[in-house]
Amino acid sequence: KQEVTQIPAALSVPEGENLVLNCSFTDSAIYNLQWFRQDPGKGLTSLLLIQSSQREQTSGRLNASLDKSSGRSTLYIAASQPGDSATYLCAVFPPNSGGSNYKLTFGKGTLLTVNP
């Protein structure tokens, strides 16, 4: 059974700092990996999708990397801002799904607080 772990569970940083959030998964036979943002009491906002054949994806100040062989992904946030404060979740797609099966396995998330 796939298990996804996110470390740290919570992180507090001053504004402007660069930071890294970690995600690890026990079964490396994933298809894709996706990072989400969740604001308190809200749904999930998609941030980045990394295909199984890719090693990283970038969007603005966000960069996500994937190392399937070691079962790890990182989300790098540059020049953090108070508006980045939220919970960040990573989720893996099941193997052999062609990326079309959204039966995702999620981690518990990292609660990020960026202080002005």
Place this chain on the structure above:
Amino acid sequence: DTGVSQDPRHKITKRGQNVTFRCDPISEHNRLYWYRQTLGQGPEFLTYFQNEAQLEKSRLLSDRFSAERPKGSFSTLEIQRTEQGDSAMYLCASSLGVTGARAAFFGQGTRLTVV
């Protein structure tokens, strides 16, 4: 707005009552997924539909839970005889169900509080 839509956004109910939630997927999407998220946890898969057929159900979906997608468009999730442990955020996602790298998109969720 052409995203995934969920209704209601919030529901407070007394223990033992029945509740029903609705999810409207992105219009051309033939697959629809339900997840449950309890406080401090990541979302957990409950069930999914391809068109009107319910193809998979998690063991989390007890016999008090029933989901339907009668015409392959919107879906409903009903919880009968609610318990305090049912308090959670219920999330819906939809997809095209075709091979390829497409991001999963979720609705804003329905937060259920059982008192």
